[in-house]
Every structure is written in C-alpha cells, then in structure tokens.
Amino acid sequence: MSFAKALRCKECGKTYPVEANHVCEMCFGPLEVDYDYEGIRASISRASIARGPLSIWRYADLLPVDSTNRVDLGAGFTPLVRAERLGAALGLRDLWIKNDTLNPTGSFKDRVVSVALSKARELGFKVAACASTGNLANSVAAHAAWANMDSYVFIPADLERAKVITTTVYGGTVVAIDGNYDDVNRLCAEITSDEPTWAFVNVNVRSYYSEGSKTLAFEVAEQLGWKAPDHIVVPVGSGSQLTKIYKGFQELYRVGLLDEEPHVRISGAQPDGCSPVATAFREGHEFVKPVRPHTIAKSLAIGNPADGHYALDVVRSTGGSFESATDEEIKAAIRLLASSEGIFAETAGGVTIATLQKLAKSGVIEPDERVVAYVTGNGLKTVEALAPDSEVSATIPPSLEAFAEFRNAREKTQGER
Amino acid sequence: MAVVIRIPAQLRSLTGGEGELSFADHDDVGQVLEELTAQFPELGSRIFDESGEVRRFVNIFVADEDIRFSGGLRCAIKPGQTVSIVPAVAGG
Numbered sequence: 001m002s003f004a005k006a007l008r009c010k011e012c013g014k015t016y017p018v019e020a021n022h023v024c025e026m027c028f029g030p031l032e033v034d035y036d037y038e039g040i041r042a043s044i045s046r047a048s049i050a051r052g053p054l055s056i057w058r059y060a061d062l063l064p065v066d067s068t069n070r071v072d073l074g075a076g077f078t079p080l081v082r083a084e085r086l087g088a089a090l091g092l093r094d095l096w097i098k099n100d101t102l103n104p105t106g107s108f109k110d111r112v113v114s115v116a117l118s119k120a121r122e123l124g125f126k127v128a129a130c131a132s133t134g135n136l137a138n139s140v141a142a143h144a145a146w147a148n149m150d151s152y153v154f155i156p157a158d159l160e161r162a163k164v165i166t167t168t169v170y171g172g173t174v175v176a177i178d179g180n181y182d183d184v185n186r187l188c189a190e191i192t193s194d195e196p197t198w199a200f201v202n203v204n205v206r207s208y209y210s211e212g213s214k215t216l217a218f219e220v221a222e223q224l225g226w227k228a229p230d231h232i233v234v235p236v237g238s239g240s241q242l243t244k245i246y247k248g249f250q251e252l253y254r255v256g257l258l259d260e261e262p263h264v265r266i267s268g269a270q271p272d273g274c275s276p277v278a279t280a281f282r283e284g285h286e287f288v289k290p291v292r293p294h295t296i297a298k299s300l301a302i303g304n305p306a307d308g309h310y311a312l313d314v315v316r317s318t319g320g321s322f323e324s325a326t327d328e329e330i331k332a333a334i335r336l337l338a339s340s341e342g343i344f345a346e347t348a349g350g351v352t353i354a355t356l357q358k359l360a361k362s363g364v365i366e367p368d369e370r371v372v373a374y375v376t377g378n379g380l381k382t383v384e385a386l387a388p389d390s391e392v393s394a395t396i397p398p399s400l401e402a403f404a405e406f407r408n409a410r411e412k413t414q415g416e417r
Numbered sequence: 418m419a420v421v422i423r424i425p426a427q428l429r430s431l432t433g434g435e436g437e438l439s440f441a442d443h444d445d446v447g448q449v450l451e452e453l454t455a456q457f458p459e460l461g462s463r464i465f466d467e468s469g470e471v472r473r474f475v476n477i478f479v480a481d482e483d484i485r486f487s488g489g490l491r492c493a494i495k496p497g498q499t500v501s502i503v504p505a506v507a508g509g
Contacts, residue, residue: 011474023504025427026463028474030505179481186478189503193426193436287473290485304476304483306505 004064007031022206033064041255056215071117071147075110080223085340090360094370106378107135112212119208120199127198131188134163141170213241217248228262230369236268237300239311246314267320269355271295277308278322297347325354344379418496447490
C-alpha cells in the first residue's frame with residue numbers, strides 16, 4: 001500500500017479522496033498528493049532504497065501508487081555525471097549534469113508517465129491520453145503499448161518530425177491539432193469533461209503524474225551520497241517539474257533520508273521565445289502573464305504555464321534566479337554540452353545549459369557551489385534544430401591519396417589559426 | 418442566434434448536470450458570465466475571486482481564444498460564438 005492519504009488543494013487546502021481528480025471544485029486550484037509522512041519515515045531507509053530496483057520505483061514509498069503491478073519500462077536512475085570540462089569552460093568547480101536523456105523514450109517524461117499510468121490502471125482506466133509537446137507523447141504511447149492500453153495522443157501540428165515518428169511507432173492514435181500547445185491543452189481539458197473514462201495523464205491524473213518528477217531530486221541526493229546540492233538549474237515549461245524537484249528535496253529531509261535541512265537554490269531556464277515565468281521574475285510580478293510561444297525549444301513552448309507562479313515562488317524563496325536564451329544561444333549550448341561532455345541534449349537541454357552559462361557569468365551561481373544542471377531530453381528528438389548548420393568536414397573519394405590531401409589541407413588551415 | 422457557454426465537469430453539479438448552456442447575445446463575455454452567475458449564483462464564487470476577477474486557475478475562452486489576449490472580461494463576443502470555461506492543466 002502507498003502512503004498517499006489524500007489529495008489536497010494547493011490554493012485553499014480542501015482535501016479530497018485519492019481518486020482521479022485534479023482540480024479543486026471550490027477554487028479550481030490544482031490538487032496535490034498528501035502523504036502519511038510519519039508512516040514513510042518508519043518504513044523507509046537508505047538501506048531499503050539501496051535494495052530496491054535501479055529505477056524510480058526504488059522510491060515507491062514516496063510515490064502515490066498502491067499496486068506493485070506497475071507500468072514500468074525502467075524509467076529513472078539515470079547517470080549523474082561530474083562535468084569537469086564544461087565546468088572549466090564556465091568557471092564552475094563543482095558542476096554535475098543529471099543526464100536524463102537516458103530514459104526508455106529519451107526524456108524525463110518516462111518518470112511521470114510510469115507513475116501516472118500505474119495509478120491510472122489501478123483506478124480502472126483502460127485508455128491513456130495526453131496533450132503533448134512531444135516528449136510526453138513518446139512516453140505515453142510507449143508505456144500504453146507495454147501496458148496493453150489504448151492511447152490517444154494530441155500534439156500541435158507543427159511538432160518536430162522526429163517527435164511524430166517516435167510517437168506513431170508505438171501504434172496508438174496520434175491526433176495533430178491546428179494550433180499551439182496551449183490550444184491542444186485546452187481542447188484536452190474539454191475532452192476530459194466528456195470522456196471521464198480516459199486517463200489524460202496531464203489532466204485528470206495529473207496529481208499523480210507530476211509526483212514522478214520528485215524522483216529527479218531523490219536520485220540526485222542519493223547519487224551525491226545522500227546530500228543535497230547547493231544550486232540546481234531546471235528547464236521550465238509548465239513549471240511542474242521545478243516545483244516537484246523542490247518538493248522532493250524537502251520530503252527527503254522530512255522522512256529522515258537527509259541529515260541536514262536542504263537549502264537548494266533553484267534557478268529556472270526558459271527560451272526567450274516563450275519565457276512568461278522568467279519575465280514575471282525579472283519584472284517582479286506576482287502573476288505570470290500568458291504569451292504566444294515562438295521558439296525552437298518546442299518542449300518548453302507552453303505560453304500559459306499552469307504551475308508558473310508556483311515555480312516563481314520556489315525560485316524566489318530559495319534564492320535562485322531565472323534566465324532565458326535565444327534560439328542561437330540554445331543551439332550553441334547544445335553544441336557546447338556535446339563537445340565538452342559527450343551528451344547530446346534536445347533543445348530544452350540547450351536552454352538549461354545556456355541559462356547555466358549566463359548565471360555563471362553574472363555571478364548568480366558562485367564558482368564553488370555544487371551545481372546540478374538537469375538535462376531532461378535526448379538530442380535525437382530535435383535534430384531538425386541543428387540540421388541547417390550540420391555539415392561534414394569533407395566528402396572525398398575512397399582513396400588514401402584523397403584522404404592524405406584532405407589531412408594536409410586541414411592541418412594547414414588549423415595551423416593558421 | 419445565441420451564445421453558448423461550455424461548463425467543465427467540475428462545475429456541472431451546479432448546473433443540474435448541463436455541459437452547455439445558451440444565453441441571449443451580449444456585447445462582451447463579462448456580460449454573458451454575469452447572466453450565467455445570475456442564473457446559477459454558486460458558480461459566481463467558483464469562477465471569480467473576492468475582487469471580481471477571474472480566478473487564476475480558471476481559463477476562459479471565446480471562440481477558442483484565451484480572453485487574456487483579447488481584453489479580459491471586456492472581450493467582445495459575436496452571436497453564435499462559444500464561451501468555454503476550462504481549469505488550468507499541467508504541461509507536457
């Protein structure tokens with residue numbers, strides 16, 4: 001049995017039973033899972049976690065799923081790597097990358113979907129659905145296929161081709177909508193009202209879905225020897241992931257897995273072409289004003305972020321900051337991460353690294369802070385962003401002479417530099 | 418012609434289970450919502466906060482466009498258009 005005891009409205013505090021419900025009927029605030037933390041504290045230990053599977057499910061006590069019959073493709077427990085070369089380039093002496101590109105479908109969404117569909121199946125749903133900017137589409141289609149559930153995935157019609165292919169391959173129903181992500185999301189929220197038997201992972205089972213992102217905090221702390229980092233940089237689309245990583249570190253302390261209360265500074269990363277939360281931060285606003293997105297970082301192109309103001313609260317209260325990056329800066333940052341650490345990130349990862357770079361340069365991130373940058377999606381999904389500037393060094397005939405000629409010419413130009 | 422308001426599942430207990438309601442034409446969406454909440458007073462406190470503003474987790478659309486981009490409650494409404502009331506949802 002899980003330790004989830006209720007759903008609680010983040011706005012007015014009203015509680016609801018642990019069912020398929022995501023919105024407070026009094027004030028429309030989002031519902032969040034509340035746990036019996038005393039029970040978890042008594043049950044969990046570093047040793048019990050170490051005995052668990054090498055996946056998000058090693059932290060099952062802190063997740064809202066009762067059954068051990070999970071929808072599990074093996075999400076989580078991705079590498080946390082020391083980034084010495086990138087750190088040297090940015091003037092950071094203790095930089096780490098959480099490489100979440102190495103999930104079953106190539107993004108952190110496998111964490112949230114594994115939780116959402118495990119819960120959905122437990123609640124009796126037979127159909128999995130979502131509104132997606134691509135990564136969620138891949139993950140829902142894959143997990144639904146494995147779980148033998150029908151799937152309906154709704155995407156904006158201008159989504160990257162690679163993300164369409166990496167969704168349709170799993171065989172579910174994929175519907176493109178003439179509009180942006182916010183249009184898709186609005187439509188799905190309305191469909192949810194008419195199709196109560198469908199589990200829309202980011203709508204009616206969202207309260208469970210979003211809990212999966214806490215594992216990004218759990219793993220980092222465990223991989224650092226049960227210590228929280230000083231500063232983290234997290235990409236912001238809807239703002240859900242950032243707020244849940246914060247919740248994750250707090251919970252670890254609350255249940256006794258961290259010796260000291262964590263004081264993690266949390267900074268957010270957004271693309272210039274869709275930066276409603278970063279803008280509110282810069283301008284000192286309490287509220288996030290929706291925008292119309294136009295960016296190559298399509299996985300972050302959410303103009304009306306549902307958890308935007310919670311993300312703003314977390315960043316402000318932890319002493320973090322926000323930065324945003326242009327399309328050109330995003331592409332340069334993708335190349336910088338790849339050429340220094342051998343990690344190929346999608347455009348959202350470029351946003352994170354570009355933001356890290358700016359925060360290091362401006363001194364917001366201090367040189368000796370232990371920093372973790374969350375790189376949450378695989379670059380193979382967004383190759384189109386780099387395609388126009390990706391040329392081979394030369395095309396030559398299959399002869400040693402031709403190669404020698406190429407080498408000579410190349411050494412000459414490099415020597416001249 | 419009339420204006421249709423789509424009610425989300427969370428509020429249908431207050432409209433006798435109705436998901437769509439028709440109202441006479443008005444100039445702006447604020448006036449239509451006023452008529453809605455006059456008919457179903459309990460809806461008023463769900464959609465609006467104490468200061469009369471739309472609650473921050475409530476999104477209102479006229480003909481599929483977020484009214485935040487088109488004048489808020491003063492957003493003009495044409496005969497035959499649909500008003501949708503939609504709770505905010507998480508990203509993906």
